[in-house]
Amino acid sequence: MDIPVSLAIIALAALVHASFQLSVSVLTLLSAHTLGSKRSHAKLLRLSISFIFGTGLMTMLLLSFISLLLISLFGNETPQIVWAAVCGLLVGVAISIWLFYYQREEGTMIWIPRYFAKYLTKRTESTNLSAEAFGLGLSSVIGELLFIVAPLTISALVLIQLPTLWQIVGIIIYTKISLISLFTVWASISSGHKISRIQQWREKNKYFLQFTAGAGLIVLALFVYVNEILVSTVGQL
Amino acid sequence: MNIIKSNGKRQAEHFERKKLHTSIVAVCLSVSTPDGQAETTAHTVCDAVVAWLQTHPEVTSHDIRTIAAKHLKIYNPEAAYLYEQHHITI
Numbered sequence: 001m002d003i004p005v006s007l008a009i010i011a012l013a014a015l016v017h018a019s020f021q022l023s024v025s026v027l028t029l030l031s032a033h034t035l036g037s038k039r040s041h042a043k044l045l046r047l048s049i050s051f052i053f054g055t056g057l058m059t060m061l062l063l064s065f066i067s068l069l070l071i072s073l074f075g076n077e078t079p080q081i082v083w084a085a086v087c088g089l090l091v092g093v094a095i096s097i098w099l100f101y102y103q104r105e106e107g108t109m110i111w112i113p114r115y116f117a118k119y120l121t122k123r124t125e126s127t128n129l130s131a132e133a134f135g136l137g138l139s140s141v142i143g144e145l146l147f148i149v150a151p152l153t154i155s156a157l158v159l160i161q162l163p164t165l166w167q168i169v170g171i172i173i174y175t176k177i178s179l180i181s182l183f184t185v186w187a188s189i190s191s192g193h194k195i196s197r198i199q200q201w202r203e204k205n206k207y208f209l210q211f212t213a214g215a216g217l218i219v220l221a222l223f224v225y226v227n228e229i230l231v232s233t234v235g236q237l
Numbered sequence: 238m239n240i241i242k243s244n245g246k247r248q249a250e251h252f253e254r255k256k257l258h259t260s261i262v263a264v265c266l267s268v269s270t271p272d273g274q275a276e277t278t279a280h281t282v283c284d285a286v287v288a289w290l291q292t293h294p295e296v297t298s299h300d301i302r303t304i305a306a307k308h309l310k311i312y313n314p315e316a317a318y319l320y321e322q323h324h325i326t327i
Binding site: 032124192 | 262263264266267268269272315316318319321322323324325326327
């Protein structure tokens with residue numbers, strides 16, 4: 001797999017990651033609470049940037065950790081069985097997203113343990129300092145680990161095939177793209193858009209986002225399967 | 238006036254008008270409503286909820302939210318939407 005193709009896979013995986021909504025929900029709630037507590041707009045921007053920074057850092061750490069784990073297990077030459085297993089993981093997670101991602105109720109509640117959702121809501125309500133918002137960002141990524149593990153794993157698998165410098169570039173690309181949705185919400189709130197409108201848009205389009213996340217993972221799985229398994233198998237014949 | 242907590246695990250508590258007022262003001266401010274208008278809206282909604290409570294001696298916190306949202310929708314639909322969404326966002 002050459003470098004542009006590898007980076008394209010990482011970018012697509014990061015886009016799928018960006019379509020997951022837990023961090024966006026937490027950021028929406030955090031902004032609503034900050035404005036509702038009569039805090040200044042500058043304070044809101046500080047808290048939301050700290051939150052996004054925490055989210056980005058945890059994403060980067062998780063991707064680096066999975067890459068390190070895979071490189072220590074398989075080195076730079078990943079066996080085909082591992083590629084096939086990860087493709088299976090992508091398809092499995094994609095089907096789970098289509099079936100379970102959003103709860104079948106009004107709102108944007110997603111399928112995570114309810115005690116964790118309550119914990120995040122409580123922490124969001126009591127967040128006053130940038131450090132707390134940063135911690136909230138870290139926790140919100142962990143809360144969605146069940147779903148983001150798929151794009152993270154495939155990206156890590158692709159990353160470890162790259163030269164060292166490109167591995168760093170790949171990690172940066174993944175992290176930046178995965179934060180696109182958060183930056184969009186942040187920019188909307190900063191430019192004076194009402195939080196209720198943002199939440200309405202999210203609620204209205206939640207099933208579309210759910211579908212695209214699942215479809216993105218399926219496309220990714222098919223591409224990697226053809227590129228890494230079928231091509232080499234057919235080449236050997 | 239007793240409020241039974243929705244999950245039934247916590248003890249019932251007395252209705253606090255101030256608590257409801259604060260939450261209505263906060264949600265109005267979240268949608269960029271001016272301070273004075275937020276206070277007036279909260280006052281009116283609290284009055285409506287208190288009047289409803291006169292005929293319902295024991296209610297759940299969910300009932301209070303529903304009635305408050307219903308009245309808030311008349312004065313500030315965007316705030317009412319956000320108020321309803323609070324527990325179903327994450």
